[in-house]
Amino acid sequence: MLYDIFIDPFVQMYDMPDFFLQVLWEGFVAGILYALIALGFVLIFKASGVFNFAQGIMVVFAGLTLVGLNENGVPAYLALALTIGAMGILAYGVERVVMRPLVNQPDIILLMATIGLTYFLIGFGEFVFGGEPKQMITEELGLPTGSTAIEFGERGLIILQHIDIAAAVIAVLMVAALGVFFNKTRIGRALRAVADDHQAALSVGISLNQIWAIVWFAAGLVALATGIMWGARSDVSFALEIVAFKALPVLILGGFTSIPGAIVGGLIIGFGEKIGELYWGGLVGGGIESWLAYIIALIFLLFRPQGLFGERIIERV
Amino acid sequence: MFYREAGQFKTSYKADQALMPILQDRIGLLVILAIAFVVIPVLANDFFLTSIMIPFLVFALAAIGLNVLTGFCGQLSLGTGAFMGVGAYAAYKLTTIFPDANVIVMVLLSGVFSAAIGAVFGLPSLRIKGLYLAVTTLAAQFFLEWCFIRIPWLYNDNASGAIEIPHREAFGVVVSGAEATPIVRYFIVLSITALIAFLMANVLRGRIGRSWMMIRDMDIAAELMGIRPLQTKLMAFAVSSYICGVAGAMMVFFWLNAAEPSSYSIALSFQILFMVILGGLGSLSGSFMGAAFIWILPVFLKFIPGTIGINLAAETVEHVTFMIVGALIIFFLIVEPHGFARLWQIAKQKLRVWPFPY
Numbered sequence A: 001m002l003y004d005i006f007i008d009p010f011v012q013m014y015d016m017p018d019f020f021l022q023v024l025w026e027g028f029v030a031g032i033l034y035a036l037i038a039l040g041f042v043l044i045f046k047a048s049g050v051f052n053f054a055q056g057i058m059v060v061f062a063g064l065t066l067v068g069l070n071e072n073g074v075p076a077y078l079a080l081a082l083t084i085g086a087m088g089i090l091a092y093g094v095e096r097v098v099m100r101p102l103v104n105q106p107d108i109i110l111l112m113a114t115i116g117l118t119y120f121l122i123g124f125g126e127f128v129f130g131g132e133p134k135q136m137i138t139e140e141l142g143l144p145t146g147s148t149a150i151e152f153g154e155r156g157l158i159i160l161q162h163i164d165i166a167a168a169v170i171a172v173l174m175v176a177a178l179g180v181f182f183n184k185t186r187i188g189r190a191l192r193a194v195a196d197d198h199q200a201a202l203s204v205g206i207s208l209n210q211i212w213a214i215v216w217f218a219a220g221l222v223a224l225a226t227g228i229m230w231g232a233r234s235d236v237s238f239a240l241e242i243v244a245f246k247a248l249p250v251l252i253l254g255g256f257t258s259i260p261g262a263i264v265g266g267l268i269i270g271f272g273e274k275i276g277e278l279y280w281g282g283l284v285g286g287g288i289e290s291w292l293a294y295i296i297a298l299i300f301l302l303f304r305p306q307g308l309f310g311e312r313i314i315e316r317v
Numbered sequence B: 001m002f003y004r005e006a007g008q009f010k011t012s013y014k015a016d017q018a019l020m021p022i023l024q025d026r027i028g029l030l031v032i033l034a035i036a037f038v039v040i041p042v043l044a045n046d047f048f049l050t051s052i053m054i055p056f057l058v059f060a061l062a063a064i065g066l067n068v069l070t071g072f073c074g075q076l077s078l079g080t081g082a083f084m085g086v087g088a089y090a091a092y093k094l095t096t097i098f099p100d101a102n103v104i105v106m107v108l109l110s111g112v113f114s115a116a117i118g119a120v121f122g123l124p125s126l127r128i129k130g131l132y133l134a135v136t137t138l139a140a141q142f143f144l145e146w147c148f149i150r151i152p153w154l155y156n157d158n159a160s161g162a163i164e165i166p167h168r169e170a171f172g173v174v175v176s177g178a179e180a181t182p183i184v185r186y187f188i189v190l191s192i193t194a195l196i197a198f199l200m201a202n203v204l205r206g207r208i209g210r211s212w213m214m215i216r217d218m219d220i221a222a223e224l225m226g227i228r229p230l231q232t233k234l235m236a237f238a239v240s241s242y243i244c245g246v247a248g249a250m251m252v253f254f255w256l257n258a259a260e261p262s263s264y265s266i267a268l269s270f271q272i273l274f275m276v277i278l279g280g281l282g283s284l285s286g287s288f289m290g291a292a293f294i295w296i297l298p299v300f301l302k303f304i305p306g307t308i309g310i311n312l313a314a315e316t317v318e319h320v321t322f323m324i325v326g327a328l329i330i331f332f333l334i335v336e337p338h339g340f341a342r343l344w345q346i347a348k349q350k351l352r353v354w355p356f357p358y
Helices: A002-006 A008-015 A017-048 A055-071 A076-102 A107-129 A162-184 A186-196 A198-203 A208-233 A238-254 A259-284 A289-303 B023-043 B046-072 B080-097 B103-126 B130-150 B182-205 B207-217 B219-224 B229-256 B266-279 B284-307 B314-335 B339-353
Strands: A147-152 A156-161 B168-170 B173-176
Touching (some): A002 A259, A008 A017, A017 A055, A017 A162, A017 A186, A055 A076, A076 A208, A107 A238, A107 B130, A107 B266, A156 A162, A162 A186, A162 A208, A186 A198, A198 A208, A238 A259, B023 B046, B023 B182, B046 B207, B046 B229, B046 B266, B080 B103, B080 B229, B103 B130, B103 B168, B103 B173, B173 B229, B182 B284, B219 B229, B266 B284
Antiparallel strands (some): A147 A156, B168 B173
16 A cells, blocks of 8 residues: 555656656646636736636636637637627626725625626526537637657657647747736736735826726636637536636645746646646545645645745734 | 614613513514414425425525634635535435434434534634635535545445435434425424524624634734634634534435535535625624525526516526526625625614614
């Protein structure tokens, strides 16, 4: 038993390095996608202190809108533009209807409001586009399909799906773009000011409402990118909602306010989950992917209660 | 005019410390109990009992459980569904191991198991606070759900992977299994819910409840004043999980008859959390109001299109129900973030000063 836990998995890793690398790659891709969702959470949390539970459903909603429009005869790129427009309308609507009246409420109320939004979007999405899983329009959008096999060692093969590579590239580009946006542009500076202190930001003439609409829109764009990538790997359906729950440990592990934290957290969870499932999962009957992420996050949290990159929590009496 | 404490003098400490010092409150409670114990059983048909009253009471009890933890002790929990599941599976195991024992006692005992598991998952709450604590309870939710699927011992190796409630008799009547009549189930559920609600009302206003509220309001300050955070928080987790466990056991024993792991999924956790938030954090009566709203509204919405003569597909109704519930949740949060309990407080204040509002 002890041998199975402490020695055997490492022997396997050593014996079949190609398989191990394949697992690492899978973990990397999953981690990138978790990180993308967590990124949407972080954007909104930084700017408004709202824990946006609806991010997961926004991913599904964006994906569904894109595919649904395309099914009804809209060309792929036009559908993409229209979806971006729809996310903009959603962002404005959320800001106007949900966020503005709830300014200054406790965290848990805002959290509940976003869960209410989740319910609404689930109902609305199913009402408009139906509940069946849909195929993502990967080829129409010009995204690569197919895969490359890399020879490794004498007998090993590592298979890389092109769409996964594209996902990784897009994620990196997106983080870079957000970094530039936050640090170099006027709106980005305003965003950081709002994140630091709402009242101070207001007093120097930054419009909170405008900033929030922009942030929700940015989160919507991130959701759209995530939706396309996840959709290309499986189907676009409300089952993707479960991915949002995966993003929670990622987010908590990285710290609510840190973009690098979201990325690092995503990668840790992605690697940990895949390696744990494949090398240790069999010992307890498999399927441990569903909770391993939370346990990993929990262990990290016990040592750093504010997450890896979170701001230090200072408590005063 | 109708609701006023003026003129109700207290002549003893006992009267001063009564659970309900105002006469009108006592009358109101008696009326509600009379309706629940006499009027509803006489008038209601089976459908009303099984699909409205029994689930409402079960959910109200679960909401009380979560309210103890989140509303009174300030620890956010997203694992209510799993703790209810622990109660259900524990009660199932108990009654299959001891078939002759009284099943109601087994249901009440099953809470002990969920209390133990709740206390274990409450341990990290000493270090992890606020929204970060959500991850602990989510870990509990997904880990326990996984256990319900992967440990065949829990469901006695049933091929279906679900627990089916066996036929059990107590006090000479059938109380569980498919043959139990709705009226019997209703009385059991009502009695247990009322009993636990009464006990909690007393616990919450005593030393224990007050120490929970101190932890909620500011844990460091509470610690400085001599409240032990470890014991207090763990007790809140244990009591809350006990109540949730009993509610979960009642849910399968007296309402659903059979349950699979997905019955106790995260969706259930959120449903209970909604009840607590909409009803009012830190209010027992709010738990009942929240449960009534969240459970009865969708049932109600399902019947509206049929009665006004619009024929809609079942799925469409379901989607629209989702939309309406989501929108109403946001609406109520905007209008009254402190929940129905606060609305009731405001109404009572208006009654006190009526007809002269100043």
